[in-house]
Amino acid sequence: MGPVHASRRLLSAVALAVVVFAFWPALIGGGSLVSHDVVATAAPFDSYQPDDFSLENGPGDPINIHAHWAAVGEDLRRGDLGWWNPDLAAGQPTFKGGVPIFNLPYLVAPDWYSPGLVAAIRTLAAVGLAVGFLTAVGSHRVSALAGGVAFGLSGFMVGWMNWPHSSVAALAPGLLWAIERALRDPRPWRVAPLAGVVTLMVWANFPSVLIYVLLGSGVYTLVRAVSEWRSAAERGRWVRSRALVFVGAAVVAACLAGPHVIGFSEYVDWADTSHRIGNPDDSSAGMAYLLTAVAPAVWGSDAVGASWFGEGNWVEFNTHVGSSVVVLALLGLVAGLVGGDRRRRSVAAGLVAMVAIGVLVAYLGGPLAVALGDLTGSRGGLMTRAKVLIGVGMALGAAFGVDWLLGPQQDRRRVTRVAAVVAGLALLALAPSAKNWLDAARANGALRQTVAVSSTSILAAAATIGVVAARLRGRLGATAAGWGLVAIVGAELLTFAMPVPTTVSRSERLEATPAHTVVQATLEPGERLAGEGRTFFPATTQHYDIADARGQLLKSPGYQELLRAIDPDMLRRDGGGTPTNPNIADGTDVTSPVWDVMAVGVWAQFPDSRPPGTATAPAGVTDGADPAVQALAGATVVPEGGLRAVLVEVGPAVGGFVDVRVTTDDGSTTERRWVEPVEAGAMSFAVLGEHLRVGSAVDVEVTAPAPTLLVGVDAAGALAVGTIAGDDDLELLRVGDVILLERPVEPVRVDTAVVVEPDPQAAAALIADGLPPGTAVVDRDVGLPSEPTGATPAVLRDVEYGRGTVTATVDAPTDVLLVVSESHYPGWDVTIDGAAAEVVLADAAFLGVVVPSGTHDVAFSFTPEHLGRSIVLLAVGGLGLALVLGHGWRAGDLRSPLRPRG
Secondary structure, three states: OOOOOOOHHHHHHHHHHHHHHHHHHHHOOOOEEOOHHHOOOOOOHHHHOOOOOOOOOOOOOOOHHHHHHHHHHHHHHOOOOOOEEOOEOOOEEOOOOOOOHHHHHHHOOOOOOHHHHHHHHHHHHHHHHHHHHHHHOOOOHHHHHHHHHHHHOOHHHHOOOOOHHHHHHOOHHHHHHHHHHHHHOOOHHHHHHHHHHHHHHHHOOOHHHHHHHHHHHHHHHHHHHHHHHHOOOOHHHHHHHHHHHHHHHHHHHHHHHHHHHHHHHHHHHHOOOHHHHOOOOOOOOOHHHHHHHOOHHHHOOOOOOOOOOOOOOHHHHOOOOOHHHHHHHHHHHHHHHHHOOHHHHHHHHHHHHHHHHHHHHHHHOOHHHHHHHHHHOOOOOOHHHHHHHHHHHHHHHHHHHHHHHHOOOOOHHHHHHHHHHHHHHHHHHHHHHHHHHHHHHHHOOOHHHHHHHOHHHHHHHHHHHHHHHHHHOOOOOHHHHHHHHHHHHHHHHHHHHOOOOOEEOHHHOOOOOHHHHHHHHHOOOOOEEEEOEOOOOHHHHHHOOOOEOOOOOOOOHHHHHHHHHHOOOOOOHHHOOOOOOOOEOOOOOOOOHHHHHOOEEEEEEOOOOOOOOEEEOOOOOOEEEOOOOOOEEEEEEOOOOOEEEEEEEEEEEOOEEEEEEEEEOOEEEEEEEEEOOOOOEEEEEEEEEOOOOOOOEEEEEEEOOOOOEEEEEOOOOOEOEEEEEOOOOOEEEEOOOOEEEEOOOOOEEEEOEEEEOOOHHHHHHHHHHOOOOOEEEEOOOOOOOOOOOOOOOOEEEEEEEEOOEEEEEEEEOOOEEEEEEEEOOOOEEEEEOOEEEOOEEEOOOEEEEEEOOEEEEEEEEEOOOOHHHHHHHHHHHHHHHHHHHHHHHHHOOOOOOOOOOO
C-alpha cells in the first residue's frame, strides 16, 4: 500500500469526480457538447439563436467527425440499419469509420447527449488504464492516480475531443499494461488483453496515431524485455514463453482487426486522398512548439484567443502535458533511471524512449524523424500526431515523481542535481524559441493576454516545486504531499481542459427548424440537398435524416472532379473548403447539369443571397436617398414566370440595417438586412411570389433605423424597383431564415446513348458542359450508341430505395443504360430479373447497368465485398480468445495473483 492510505474505492471515486467535474455542463447540466460550426454560422440555425447566444470558444469541430454515429444509432433504434449509409454525398459504407469502442453510447443515448457522454467515458477509461499500468509496475495508488489524471486530461485527450485520434490514444496505457503483465507473467491467457487492446485501437480508426502508439509500445517492450531477459535464470525458456504470448496476441489481433483493416484500406483506395499525399516530407511542428507542453496559450489558440504566432492548427501542433506534470516527470524519470531497482530503471528507460521518439518526430524533425514518420504512410497526415507518445510518457513519468517523493527519496541529491541539469539543458535549447515568442508577443500586443491565460501553468509549476521542496526537507508528510500533488495536477489540467469543448445550454441545443421540415417534405427518395456556402452544414443533416450532396467525408475521384468542374476552388483551402467538406461559392450556378447527376433536389442559399432567375434591374435611377430620413416607396409588377425577388439599388454604406417591406396580392412581408460597409449595387429580397398573377402590383417600401446607406430613386423621388422572375424549372420553396429552391431531378433515370470517357476529370467536364438529353458518360464501351436513338422513351416504374438497395422496373424498346445516383463503391451488385449483371461506372461516380430491351426488374444491392472474409476472421479470432481464456479459467489463472515465470 505504501505510506499513503488510498483504497481502490477512494481512487475510483476521485477519478470519477474529476471527470464528472470536467464535463458536468454536458453530463448533468442539460447542455450539449457541440461545436461552433453547427450552431453559430449555418443557416437556418443562426436565425433561431437566443439574443444572448455566445460560444465559449471555437475549437474546431468535435461533433462533426462522428456525427454519423448519431444517425447510426437512430437507424438501429428504428430497425433500419444497413451496410450502406446514403445520407452524405452519394453514400458511403455505414462503418467506413470503424467502430470506436467509446462511440457505442451513440447507439443508446440521445444524439444531443452522446458527445459529452463519449468524451467523459473515454477520459475516465484513459485515467483507469493509466492507473492500472502504474500499479502493475509498483507505483503507489495515489501516485498512480496523479499519473492517470495527468494523462486523461492531457491536451491530446480533451484537446482532441471526440476526434478518432483520442479514441486510439486513450487505450495506449492499456497496451503498456498488457505488455507489462505479459512480460512478467506469460501465461497463455495474457494473449487476450494484448490482442483486445490492439483490436480496439485498430477499430478506433486513426492509423497514424495507432502506428505511433504501436511504435512507442514496441520500443518500450524491447527495453523491458532486454532488462528482464538479462536476469532470467533460463533465458531460452524465458524467450520462448513470452514469444508464444506475443505471437499469439498478434495472430488473434490480426483476425479480430482484419475486417476493419480490409474495409478501411478499400475505402481509402477508392477515395481521392491526393490532398493528403501532398504533405511535406518533414511535417513536424518545429522545436518552438515544445513550449506548448507547459503553456498552450503561448501561441494563442482557439480555446483562449486567436492564434498569432506560428502556423498550423493548434490541436495538431500544441501538446499540453502541464507544467506540474513536467516537473514531476523530470524528477520521476531521473529517479527511475539513476536510483531505482532494475525493473524500475527499465520501465523508466522505456518511457523516456517513448518521449524521445515523440519529441523527435513531432517537433524536432530531420531525416530520422521523417523516416519514423513515414511509417504511417503517405496518407498518415502530420507527424505532430506522434505527440501522443509525449503525453503518455510524461504523464506516467509524473507518477514516478510522486512515488519518489512519497518514499524515502533515495539518492536525493543525485536525482535533484541530474534533474536540474536536464531542465537547464532543455531551457537552454528552448531559449531561442522563447526569445522569438517574446518578441512576437510584444509586436502583436499579445504579451499580457498570453501571460494571463498561462498564469495557471506558472502557478502550478511554483506549487509543485514548493511541495517537492517541503517534502524533501521533511516539512510535509507523505499523505499531504501525495494528495496535494494530485490536486495540483488536476487543477492545472482542468483549467485548460474544461474550456476546450463548447457546451451549449438546453435552450441553445440544436433543434430541427421549419426549414428542415420543408427539406424533408420536399426530397423524394434518392434526392439530396445542396447549396451555397455551408448552409445546413452537411454534418447536421445527418441528425435530421436529410441526404446531403456535399458530405463531410472522403469522396471518390470522380465525385470530387464533378465538384471541381463547377468550381475549381470548391475543395481548396484558399477557396474556403477542403476535399472532405466543399465550400460552394455564392452565385454558383444552381442549374448546372452536375447537380442533376448528383440528384440535388433541393438547393439552399443564405437569406441575403440573390436567388436565380431572370433579373430586371431597377430602372430610372437618377439619385440616392437616405431611407433613415424618410421612407422610400416604389412599385413594380409581377414579371412573366412569377415574382422570385425584388431588387433595389444600394449606394455606398457605412454599415447598418435596412428594412424592406414588400406588398403583393398575398399581403405584406418585411425583411431586415444588414448592409456591409461600402457595399454598392443591386440588393435582392426574395419573395414567395411565383404563383402570383403576372402583371399584378408589387409595392416596395424601404426604411432604416439609422443613417447607413443611400437607396436608388428616380427623378420623382420614388424608389426604383427591379425584379427577379421565376421563369425557369426551379421553384422557390422558402425565404427568410434560408432560401430554398426545388430542382427537377431524376435520381434514377434511363439513357439510350453513352459517351465513353474513363478519365474522371474529362468525364466531369463533359457533364458540366452539358450532354444531349438521354446521354450518360461511362468508363468503358457498353455496346450502346453514342447518340440518342429517338425511339419511344423507356418507361421507369416502381422505383424503391432501401438501406443499400435500389430496385426498379424498366420497360424499353431498345437496350438502355439505367443510372442510379449512388456512389460506385466496391460491393455493389446488380441483377436483372434475378440474374447477375455487370455494374458500370456512370457519370464519373455513380452506378449504371445496361438493361436489354423489354420489361425487366432491376435490383442493385450493397454488401461489403469483404463480408465473408470478415466473418471468418472474426470467428477465428473469437475462437482464439475463447481458447486462451478457457484455458486460463480451467487452470485458475484468471483470478490468481501475478506469478512471474521463466
